[in-house]
Amino acid sequence: MGGEDAEDQATGVTARMLSWARNSAIYRLSRRMMSERELADAIKRKAKQKFEGISDEDLQVLATTALECGRTLGCLDDENYAEIKVRSGIRTGRSRRMLQRKLQEKGIASEIAAAALQDIDDLHAALAYARRRGFGPYRREDADEKRTIKELSSFARNGFSQDVARRVIGLTRDDADEMTSTAPQ
Numbered sequence: 001m002g003g004e005d006a007e008d009q010a011t012g013v014t015a016r017m018l019s020w021a022r023n024s025a026i027y028r029l030s031r032r033m034m035s036e037r038e039l040a041d042a043i044k045r046k047a048k049q050k051f052e053g054i055s056d057e058d059l060q061v062l063a064t065t066a067l068e069c070g071r072t073l074g075c076l077d078d079e080n081y082a083e084i085k086v087r088s089g090i091r092t093g094r095s096r097r098m099l100q101r102k103l104q105e106k107g108i109a110s111e112i113a114a115a116a117l118q119d120i121d122d123l124h125a126a127l128a129y130a131r132r133r134g135f136g137p138y139r140r141e142d143a144d145e146k147r148t149i150k151e152l153s154s155f156a157r158n159g160f161s162q163d164v165a166r167r168v169i170g171l172t173r174d175d176a177d178e179m180t181s182t183a184p185q
Contacts, residue, residue: 014059017051025066029075036067036078038106082108082116093129095159096120126160126168127180136169137176143169 008123021043028034028042040063047054047062072077082103089099096117103113130136135151148169155165168176 007136012055013058017047017058017062018065020050021047021062021065022069025069027072027077029070033081033084034070034076035081035106035108036070036076039063039066039070039076041107044146078108079112079115081106082112086116086120090120093125093127093132093158095125095129096122101159114179122160122164123167123179126155127171127176128163129155129158129160130168130176131180135173137173140176 019138024043024046025039027040034042043063043066044059047059051058067076085103085106086099089102094102096162100113100117100121103116104110108116130151131138133154135154136139139151151169152162152165155168156162171179
């Protein structure tokens, strides 16, 4: 085994390495949803550790094998990934800007990200953020100027425009709940 395996490694990618790439892709995609770039990067990183002295070309072959396996199984789809991440982000109070940046970090193509973010309304995300943080209509005590400035700053740090932040902070609890109940799922 040792001589033949070492000889195969010197000539490039072996059947064992390709099998490992497919199995690794299946394992990773069964645990969580990943973008194509995330999966390729993970496969390359682990292959460097597992197979000493592997060339960059061989790493690319293993990554391509893993990506093909994921696509064939229907577990790897950047458009679906982007849509799910955007819907989830809106429900948890992430602004359009934050979601766009997160998708970019995950390696989602700008056209795919733009399509997923196309119909996003920051107002509903800002309401979810306000509810989670106890801001605006969801605060427990009356706001003074200092508290309002802190809330506006927090909205800004999280990518919401000043107009959206002021609108949310100015809502009553009943209006906010009514707007939240009509939010798109």
